[in-house]
Amino acid sequence: MHGTWGDDEVVALASELIAIDTSNTGDPTAPGTERAAAEYVAAKLSEVGYEPTYVESGAPGRGNVVVRLPGADPTRGALLVHGHLDVVPADAREWSVHPFSGEVRDGYVWGRGAVDMKGMVAMTLAVARAFKRAGVVPPRDLVFAFLADEEAGGFYGARWLVEHRPELFEGVTEAISEVGGFSVTLADDARAYLVETAEKGVMWLRLRVRGSAGHGSMLYDDNAVARLAAAVSRLDAHRFPLVLTEPVRELLTGVAEITGVPFDEGDPEAAVARLGNLSRMIGATLRDTANVTMFEAGYKANVVPSEARATVDGRMLPGRERAFEAELARLLGPEVELEWDSLPPVQTTFDGALVEGMAAAIAAEDPGARVLPYMLSAGTDAKSFQLLGIRHFGFAPLRLPPDLDFSALFHGVDERVPVDALTFGTRVLHRLLRDC
Structure with a gap:
């Protein structure tokens, strides 16, 4: 039965x-x-x-x-x-x-x-x-x-x-x-269930830099590995602008009502930091992100390769697609060849x-549980x-x-x-x- x-x-x-x-x-x-x-x-x-x-x-x-x-x-x-x-x-x-x-x-x-x-x-x-x-x-x-x-x-x-x-x-x-x-326990036994109403767009980028190949003992000013490494290091160090979107604003406002801790719209990062284990995921919805996930170059210790490749996982906020592309191009520079697959924000x-x-x-x-939106x-x-x-x-x-x-x-x-x-x-x- x-x-x-x-x-x-x-x-x-x-x-x-x-x-x-x-x-x-x-x-x-x-x-x-x-x-x-x-x-x-x-x-x-x-x-x-x-x-x-x-x-x-x-x-x-x-x-x-x-x-x-x-x-x-x-x-x-x-x-x-x-x-x-x-x-x-x-x-x-x-x-x-x-x-x-x-x-x-x-x-x-x-x-x-x-x-x-x-x-x-x-x-x-x-x-x-x-x-x-x-x-x-x-x-x-x-x-x-x-x-x-x-x-x-x-x-x-x-x-x-x-x-x-x-x-x-x-x-x-x-x-x-x-x-x-899914539920999040915010204070004592007070739970909120987070409903996804938005998600960031995706851009999976394939980066390539070409240079001169040759013996590893010689001098080079166009080493593809070094130039690509410098480009992805610039990208890794960069912080995209903070943008407080409506789903994140509604979430943090709701959390403030449940916990009694005021939410300062001028400092959303402080409010996100109070979310404990969720802070990494919610924090990533305050700005665009671009993380290097793969790096490929070379085939022998004493050979400088003619090219180096990397893969970047880019995520952009709704409405930020064009600005994100422009910022990536500026950071990486003209010597980095770019190809990508993309999926739009929701x-x-x-x-x-x-x-x-x-x-x-x-x-x-x-x-007694609350339902709140999030991105x-x-x-x-x-x-x-x-x-x-x-x-x-x-x-x-x-x-x-x-x-x-x-x-x-x-x-x-x-x-x-x-x-x-x-x-x-x-x-x-x-x-x-x-x-x-």
Whole structure:
């Protein structure tokens, strides 16, 4: 006998999904890894009566599954609930448990993807199955999408589907997905649940400097390695201008109301510093960032190479795209050749019936808690779905222990999610989607 909410099976679903290794290296020539997880999801949906659509997005193995649950009012805009099946790689030697074990231990489900984002995929799947079993007719159409390639920008996932299979999302006006809805304990037992209403844009830059090649014992004034190293050092030392955006202002104002500590708009960095473990993530939404992540040059100790290459992960605030590009070009200088892939920022307002529904669903399970907006420093598949005019929120609800450094678990060693948080989130998601 299955529970009304679907929270009775969410832990098993999460564990089994984590045990399917869907590591995404970001290499577009590598074989896709999502197919097995997509087939698992499709089987779980078929088992309760859905007729899932399975699509491979642009390359073999890049599996996606989409189903639609008709609502009572087909004239209303549909709600998309989406999650990605791929995960970033993990080195088992660094972990306390095997990263693809899905082990349930000490009140947590452990493994790569537990928080990013197979936990939310399991919650979504549990609710979708519970609705079908119970014959639930939601107020409007619900589209459930389980997607490939988010960890490499979604070019072989959400972006491909938006460009080649937009009919799967016909009539969708709003969406919810990852990196929002999690709790933050701010004072005593006062909790706020942060809903993502904006996210920074992405620019993955490939830098190259060319110079003279030759014997390492000779003199050079155009050493490509040294010149590129100097350029990325300038970039690393640079601090982009501080910009207080509306989502960050609303978040810090709400935190001030809960804690009783005033928020000085003239010094937002001081307010962010008081957020504890969250300060690194929220602090990154006060300005653009550009971090050097890879550096490649040379092949032998006594040979000066003819070129050096580096990769930079750039993130810019909404409205800062052109200014960010100009500032990068000025910092790096004309001798650095630039190529890049980019994804746009995302931003919406913190209002409307869906936001009210989120607040009501949270309050029903955690009375007295507040719901606040925030901006994500990273990116999600919302960047692709906004091309269809879909309004997006990050809402994967989890009630977390006060001492858990949640943001550090994303792409981190010993990634894990509390069992109680998964069952809590499934109940919240059930309430929201039943009444949305």
